[in-house]
Amino acid sequence: MNPILEVSRLSFSWPSSTSAVLDIDSFSVAQGEKVFLHGPSGSGKSTLLNLIGGVLTPQRGEITFNGMNLNEMSSEARDLVRGDQMGFIFQMFNLLPYLNAVENITLPCEFSKRKAMRVLEQASSLGDEARRLLSALRLDPHILEEKSVTQLSVGQQQRVATARALIGRPEMVIADEPTSALDSNIRDRFLRLLFDECNRNGTSLVFVSHDLDLGKNFDRVVSLEEINRSFTADTNE
Amino acid sequence: MTMIKVVIKSLFNRKATTFLTILSIALSVSLLLGIERVRSGARKSFESTVSGVDLIAGARSGPVNLLLYSVFRIGDATNNVSYQSYERFSVHEKVAWTIPISLGDSHRGFRVVGTNGNYFKFYRFAGDKKLSFSQGKAFEGLFDVVIGSQIAKSLGYSLGEKITLSHGSGEVSFQEHADKPFSIVGILDSTGTPVDKSVHISLEAMHALHVDWKDGAPPRPGEEVSQSHLLNMDIKPAAITAFFIKLKSKIAIFNVQREINDFREEALLAILPGVTLRNLWETIGLAENALFAVSIMVFFVTLIGMVISLLATMNERRREMAILRSVGAKKSFIFSVLIVESCVLTLSGMVAGLLVLYFGLTVSRPVLESEMGMTLGLFAPTFNDVIYLCAILVGSVIVSVVPAWRAYRNSLADGLMVKS
Numbered sequence: 001m002n003p004i005l006e007v008s009r010l011s012f013s014w015p016s017s018t019s020a021v022l023d024i025d026s027f028s029v030a031q032g033e034k035v036f037l038h039g040p041s042g043s044g045k046s047t048l049l050n051l052i053g054g055v056l057t058p059q060r061g062e063i064t065f066n067g068m069n070l071n072e073m074s075s076e077a078r079d080l081v082r083g084d085q086m087g088f089i090f091q092m093f094n095l096l097p098y099l100n101a102v103e104n105i106t107l108p109c110e111f112s113k114r115k116a117m118r119v120l121e122q123a124s125s126l127g128d129e130a131r132r133l134l135s136a137l138r139l140d141p142h143i144l145e146e147k148s149v150t151q152l153s154v155g156q157q158q159r160v161a162t163a164r165a166l167i168g169r170p171e172m173v174i175a176d177e178p179t180s181a182l183d184s185n186i187r188d189r190f191l192r193l194l195f196d197e198c199n200r201n202g203t204s205l206v207f208v209s210h211d212l213d214l215g216k217n218f219d220r221v222v223s224l225e226e227i228n229r230s231f232t233a234d235t236n237e
Numbered sequence: 238m239t240m241i242k243v244v245i246k247s248l249f250n251r252k253a254t255t256f257l258t259i260l261s262i263a264l265s266v267s268l269l270l271g272i273e274r275v276r277s278g279a280r281k282s283f284e285s286t287v288s289g290v291d292l293i294a295g296a297r298s299g300p301v302n303l304l305l306y307s308v309f310r311i312g313d314a315t316n317n318v319s320y321q322s323y324e325r326f327s328v329h330e331k332v333a334w335t336i337p338i339s340l341g342d343s344h345r346g347f348r349v350v351g352t353n354g355n356y357f358k359f360y361r362f363a364g365d366k367k368l369s370f371s372q373g374k375a376f377e378g379l380f381d382v383v384i385g386s387q388i389a390k391s392l393g394y395s396l397g398e399k400i401t402l403s404h405g406s407g408e409v410s411f412q413e414h415a416d417k418p419f420s421i422v423g424i425l426d427s428t429g430t431p432v433d434k435s436v437h438i439s440l441e442a443m444h445a446l447h448v449d450w451k452d453g454a455p456p457r458p459g460e461e462v463s464q465s466h467l468l469n470m471d472i473k474p475a476a477i478t479a480f481f482i483k484l485k486s487k488i489a490i491f492n493v494q495r496e497i498n499d500f501r502e503e504a505l506l507a508i509l510p511g512v513t514l515r516n517l518w519e520t521i522g523l524a525e526n527a528l529f530a531v532s533i534m535v536f537f538v539t540l541i542g543m544v545i546s547l548l549a550t551m552n553e554r555r556r557e558m559a560i561l562r563s564v565g566a567k568k569s570f571i572f573s574v575l576i577v578e579s580c581v582l583t584l585s586g587m588v589a590g591l592l593v594l595y596f597g598l599t600v601s602r603p604v605l606e607s608e609m610g611m612t613l614g615l616f617a618p619t620f621n622d623v624i625y626l627c628a629i630l631v632g633s634v635i636v637s638v639v640p641a642w643r644a645y646r647n648s649l650a651d652g653l654m655v656k657s
Contacts, residue, residue, distance in 0.1 A: 009528070046652070046653075046654055049653060049654070050652035050654075053563070053652070053653050055562065055652040055653055056652060075567075075568065076567055076569075077606075079565060079566070079567045079568070080560075082563075082565055083564060083566075084565070088563040088564070088653060089655050091654075092558050092565070092582055094560065095560070096246075096247075096557060096560055096561075097245075097250055097557075098246040098247050098249065098250035099246060107564050108564040108565060110238075110239040110242075110564075111239065111564055111565035111566055112565050164564070176654060189412075198422015
C-alpha cells in the first residue's frame with residue numbers, strides 16, 4: 001500500500017542546543033495502517049508529533065504527508081494540511097471548556113472547509129455527524145448536550161476528543177497517550193471503538209504510548225527509542 | 238465567524254474577570270465622556286450667562302472687571318456712570334434698547350441690582366431664553382422688589398414678604414436701610430445665571446435709599462428722609478454702574494464701541510461680552526484641562542488593567558491555544574484571538590459606559606441645572622465623543638498586542654501539546 005506518511009533522514013534540534021533531539025533515518029505509515037509508536041518520556045515523541053503536525057520544521061530530512069513535502073510548504077499551508085487531513089487526540093484536557101460536546105466535535109470543521117464538506121456529503125448537518133460519532137463511540141448525545149464538557153468523566157471526555165479527531169474523515173489520526181488516564185477495562189473498549197471508526201473510513205492511525213501491552217492490537221509496533229538514533233546515543237554516553 | 242464565536246464563548250467562560258474588565262472600561266469611558274460633557278456644559282453655561290447683548294458699558298476700568306461686576310456681580314465698580322451719559326446712549330439712534338445696572342447694596346449677602354423694566358423685557362441668557370416669573374410680576378412701586386429663584390429658595394421667601402436691604406455687599410452689614418423695607422412682588426424662575434442670586438429693585442428705589450446719605454455716610458440723626466416722604470418725592474437717579482446695549486444692527490458694534498470709548502464727557506469703557514467671556518474662560522479654564530488630564534490618565538490605567546487581566550489568564554489558556562492549533566488554527570489566529578478579545582471587551586465596555594453615562598446624566602441633570610445652572614446635553618454622542626471612543630478602541634488594540642504576542646510566543650513553544 002502507498003505510504004500516507006514518510007519520514008526520511010530527519011534531524012531536528014532546538015535552536016538553543018547543538019545536539020539533535022530527533023534523528024530518524026526512516027519511518028513510514030501506510031494508508032489505513034495502525035501503527036503503535038512506543039516511546040518513554042524523553043524519547044522525542046512530542047517533538048515528532050509536532051513535526052508531523054507541521055508546527056515544527058526539521059533542520060534536515062523530509063516529511064512527506066499524502067504526497068506533499070511538508071518542509072517545502074509555508075507554515076500556513078502546513079496548518080491547512082493539519083486541519084484538513086489530520087486529527088489529534090491527546091492525553092487529557094483535550095476539550096475547550098466553553099464549548100459543549102457537539103461544538104467541540106465540530107470545531108475542526110470551522111477551520112477546515114474540506115472536513116466540513118466531507119461531513120455534509122454523508123450527513124445532513126455537522127451536528128448530526130457529531131451525534132452519530134458520539135453514538136458510535138457509545139455516548140448518549142442527548143445527555144452530553146445538556147452538560148458542560150468539564151462535567152464529563154475522563155473516559156467520556158476522551159471519547160468526545162476522539163469524535164473530534166475523526167470528524168470529516170481525516171487521512172490520519174494521531175493519538176498521543178489517549179488512554180493513559182483511563183482504567184484498563186474502559187481502555188480496551190475505547191481502543192475497539194477507535195479502531196472500528198478508523199476501519200470504517202480507512203483512516204491511518206499513529207498511536208503513541210509507553211504502555212507496550214496495548215501494542216498487540218496494532219498492525220505494527222515501532223519503538224521510537226530504536227528509530228531515534230540521537231536518543232540511543234544520548235543514553236549510551 | 239469562528240473567531241467571534243470562540244472569543245465570545247471563551248470570554249463568557251471567564252465571567253468574573255470579563256465582567257470586571259468590562260466594568261472598569263465602562264466606568265472609565267463614562268468618566269471620560271462625562272467629564273467632556275461637564276467641560277462643554279460648564280463652558281456653554283458660562284458663555285451663555287448673558288446673551289443677545291452687543292455691548293456692555295461702564296466706567297473705564299479693565300474689560301474683565303467690567304464683565305465680572307456687570308454680569309457675574311462679582312467685585313465692585315471703580316466708578317459710576319452718570320445717568321446723563323446713560324440716557325445719552327440709551328436714546329442713541331443706533332441703539333435698540335439698553336438695560337441699566339446699578340450695584341452697591343445687598344440683602345443677606347445677595348447683591349441688589351437696581352434696574353428698570355427693560356431688564357425683565359430684554360435680558361436673555363442661554364441662547365434666547367427670557368426671564369420669566371414663577372410668581373408675581375415685575376416691580377412697579379418704589380419699594381417693590383423682585384428676587385431670583387435661589388434667594389427665594391434658600392431664604393424661604395414668598396410673595397408679599399417685607400425685606401430690608403443693607404449698604405455694601407458684605408454678608409453682614411452694619412449699615413442697614415432698616416427704615417425703608419421693600420415688599421416682594423415677584424420671584425423669577427431659575428436661570429442658572431447670577432440672576433438667580435440677585436435682588437432687583439428699580440433705579441429710583443436705589444437712589445431713594447441713598448437720598449439722605451451724604452458723601453457715602455448714613456444720614457445723621459434727624460436728617461433721615463422717611464419712606465412715606467420719599468413716595469411723594471420726584472426721584473431721578475443720578476448714576477448707574479453699567480449698562481447693557483443692544484444695537485439695531487450688529488454692523489454698528491465697533492462704531493458704537495469706539496464712540497463710547499472716546500466719549501469726552503466721561504471716561505467710559507464698552508466691551509463685547511462674548512469676546513471678554515471667552516478670554517475670561519481661558520484663564521479660569523485651567524481647571525477643566527486638569528480634569529481632562531485626569532480622565533485621560535484614568536483611561537490609560539484602564540487599558541493597563543485590561544492588559545493585565547488578559548495576561549493573567551495567559552498561562553491557563555496555553556492549553557486552549559494548543560487545542561485550537563491542533564484542529565487547524567494558524568499562528569495568526571492565535572494572535573488575532575487576543576486582539577479580537579480586547580476589541581470585544583472594549584466595545585462592550587463602551588456600550589456599558591454609554592449606558593452609565595446617560596443614566597448618570599439623566600439623574601444628575603435636574604440637580605446640576607437648578608443648583609449650578611449647568612445644562613448638560615442629553616443628546617446623542619457628539620463628534621468629539623465619537624473621536625474619543627475611536628481613540629479608546631485604537632488604544633485597546635495597540636495595547637492588546639502585548640498579550641497577543643505573548644500568546645503567539647507561547648503557542649509556538651507549546652506546539653500542539655502543553656507539557657503539564
